[in-house]
Amino acid sequence: MKVLVVSDSHGNIKALKRAAAVTGPDLILHLGDHDSDCDDLRRDMPDVMIRAVRGNCDPRSKELDADVFVMEGVRFFMVHGHNHGVKYSLDALITAGMYMEADVVLFGHTHRPYAEYYEDMLVLNPGSVGMNRKTYAVLEIGHGEVNYELCELGMWD
Numbered sequence: 784m785k786v787l788v789v790s791d792s793h794g795n796i797k798a799l800k801r802a803a804a805v806t807g808p809d810l811i812l813h814l815g816d817h818d819s820d821c822d823d824l825r826r827d828m829p830d831v832m833i834r835a836v837r838g839n840c841d842p843r844s845k846e847l848d849a850d851v852f853v854m855e856g857v858r859f860f861m862v863h864g865h866n867h868g869v870k871y872s873l874d875a876l877i878t879a880g881m882y883m884e885a886d887v888v889l890f891g892h893t894h895r896p897y898a899e900y901y902e903d904m905l906v907l908n909p910g911s912v913g914m915n916r917k918t919y920a921v922l923e924i925g926h927g928e929v930n931y932e933l934c935e936l937g938m939w940d
Contacts, residue, residue, distance in 0.1 A: 784855050786922040788909045790814035790863070790891025791838070795913030796823050801936055802912050802919045803828060810854070814891035815863030816840040817913065838863035838891065851883050856927035860885035864892035864908070877901050887922075887929055896920070896933045907931060 787808035792799045794817050803811060803824060811831055813821050815838025825833055834852070837844040841863075849862045860883040867876040869892050880888035881904065888906045896910035896918045910918030910933070917936040922929055 784809045784924045786810045786812060786854075786924060788812045788814070788889055788907065788920040788922060789912040790909050791816040791894055791911035792820040792913035793817050793840070793911070794820060795917075796820050798912050798917050798936055799824065800827065802917075802934075803831070805934075805936070806919075806921055808921075810834070812859075812861060812889060814838070814861055814889055814909070815844075815846075816891065818844050818846050820913075834861070836861055836863055839865040851885070855924040857886045857924055857929055858884060859887050859889065861889040864890035869893055869908075873906065877904070877906060880904055880906065898931055898933060905929060905931065909933065912936070 785808045787806045799820050811833045813835035815836050818835040818841050821833050821835050835846045836850050837846040851860050860880050890908050894911035897908040899906050909920035912919045921932045
């Protein structure tokens, strides 16, 4: 299964749609800050499942602050990150991920791509698909394993 992970689209629907078109995902995960941008994706890509969480710029969002789910034998914990103080430290986020028994912790908010393993738990931030470098992540999930790639939309994407 191919998963597109995006965050902080901040209304840049063109970049969000381009990342989806380039990736051809089975699932899209949006980590907040203009999660309403997913509404356009849902209209354009009705066959692709989309999950989202609320960011600090989403005061009227219907999405949850956090989502925990299992996909292809992999347990995910996804948040925007502002409630875990990720701009200052990842300690609270990592502790929450361990408490949730997550295999993969996804967060945004910092606008900077990041990926690191803590013990066997992948902690990943795709950066911002809507601002500056326009980055995102692609996960390949199969047989309980996850491979990831941090990507950047090129000038012509």
